[in-house]
Amino acid sequence: MTTSNVTFNYYPRCPNPGLTVGVFPHSDGSLITVILQDDNGGLYVRATDGSWIHVQPINGALIVNIGDVLQIMSNDKYKSVEHRVVANGSKNRVSVPVFVTPRPNAVIGPLSEAMESGEQPLYKEVVYSDYSSHHFGKKHDGKKSLDFARI
Ligand SMILES: O=C(O)CCC(=O)C(=O)O
Numbered sequence: 103m104t105t106s107n108v109t110f111n112y113y114p115r116c117p118n119p120g121l122t123v124g125v126f127p128h129s130d131g132s133l134i135t136v137i138l139q140d141d142n143g144g145l146y147v148r149a150t151d152g153s154w155i156h157v158q159p160i161n162g163a164l165i166v167n168i169g170d171v172l173q174i175m176s177n178d179k180y181k182s183v184e185h186r187v188v189a190n191g192s193k194n195r196v197s198v199p200v201f202v203t204p205r206p207n208a209v210i211g212p213l214s215e216a217m218e219s220g221e222q223p224l225y226k227e228v229v230y231s232d233y234s235s236h237h238f239g240k241k242h243d244g245k246k247s248l249d250f251a252r253i
């Protein structure tokens with residue numbers, strides 16, 4: 103069973119975007135996140151070579167991001183996406199992410215169905231509320247939250 107949390111983000115325009123941070127690089131502590139963004143853009147995702155790719159806003163399109171829980175449950179078959187938001191120099195920006203998460207008391211860990219025979223689990227089982235308390239209890243720092251569950 104899952105829970106969905108809707109957040110409304112408002113990023114005021116910043117005349118000097120180089121001096122501010124919209125949202126620090128992080129991955130979401132969700133299974134998946136579905137994001138509606140306006141036409142102004144500002145969301146960047148980290149490519150495998152470490153560079154940042156701007157997510158071009160497309161009117162009415164929804165962005166689906168993989169979160170840490172799916173990475174854990176798939177034993178790294180699916181990787182959560184590191185992302186950040188950069189402030190816009192001339193326009194205010196609005197985004198509406200919907201975070202789909204397990205119930206707080208759910209125990210999460212690699213699913214046996216997601217592992218080949220003999221494959222070792224890369225994560226231990228943790229209670230989701232402990233994972234999310236750890237995730238939100240510190241400043242955003244890339245994909246460091248995963249270390250909480252990593253073996
Ligand atoms: O504003 C966005 O496009 C993304 C926001 C975000 O990454 C978050 O709220 O976790």
Ligand SMILES: [Fe+2]
Pocket residue numbers: 128129130185
């Ligand atoms: Fe995020």
